[in-house]
Amino acid sequence: MVAEKNIQEFKAGDEIQGFFIVKKIERKLSSNNKNFLDLTIIDQTGEINGKLWDCQPGQEATSPAGSLIKLRGNVNEWKGKLQLKISLIRLANESDGKNIKDFVLSAPLKAEEMFDELYGFVQKIKNTDIKGIVDAIIMASKEKLMYYPAAKSLHHAIRSGLLYHILRMLRTGEKLSQVYTNVNTDLLFAGILLHDMEKLEELDSDELGIAEYSREGQLLGHISMGINRISKVGEELRADEEVILLLQHMVLSHHYEPEFGSPKKPMIPEGELLHYIDMIDARMYDMEDHLKNIKPGEFTQPIWSLENRRLYQSSL
DSSP: OOEEOOGGGOOTTOEEEEEEEEEEEEEEEOTTSOEEEEEEEEETTEEEEEEEESOOTTGGGGSOTTOEEEEEEEEEEETTEEEEEEEEEEEOOGGGOOOGGGGOOBOSSOHHHHHHHHHHHHHHOOOHHHHHHHHHHHHHHHHHHTTOOSOSSSTTOSBTHHHHHHHHHHHHHHHHHHHSTTSOHHHHHHHHHHTTTTHHHHEEEOTTSOEEEOHHHHHTOHHHHHHHHHHHHHHHTTOOHHHHHHHHHHHHHTTOSGGGTOSSOOOSHHHHHHHHHHHHHHHHHHHHHHHTTOOTTOBOOOBGGGTTBOOBOOOO
């Protein structure tokens, strides 16, 4: 029997049908020289890879990324992960009565409420030069922040994911500053607010939060773009040179290791905290995301972003 299920409910052996959003679609060539479509599809509960075998040349254009589709297929397991073997696929139409926004994987909080809370942290910054730079960049970025993901495919790769990531980091930073009282909260809050802000230019995203890397993003990356933005805005506001330098250092060092894009490790306490707060939120998000559909007593599949660890769902 064909069942209508959310992606989080899929199990190997299921025959399913339903409506989903195409996140990515490519036509590829199989080992026996036949065309097939390789898709990543999403709904409001998760994402899964799918294959449509023996497709026709150009068929990928009939279901482009960002479109709502109806499909039928079978759920299989391939190399330890669920995969969908698609048998039928078509674009959704008006007679289906479906709204694409109902199928978007989004942050669990409303974007407007998250932004209001985030902007409250801008107002907590006392140093006028730091506050001026942060306020100018945040307000110029507000429109995109409402829907941009934090990544193309890793942590917080959901609609409003960047806003959600930054807000959770700010909450964590505020709590940690109550323990480590030597930390300058102006610098810490500013570093958290600015560290990933140029992902808004590193990525090209539609309003569904489906993103690809921009040309500038691939050639420069958000870290170098971020320090350039701080320099430009700081100079326009005639901010103190040390303020500009320290904010640039926070952004430059937050990935910690050269192989991850940071040529310098943090040389101030606020930079050290920024790095680990960023790591905490990214890893906790990945853990939450992979455990949400696992029953107590079971393990997840190996998770690439967590060094291929398998997580255990406790019954406690």
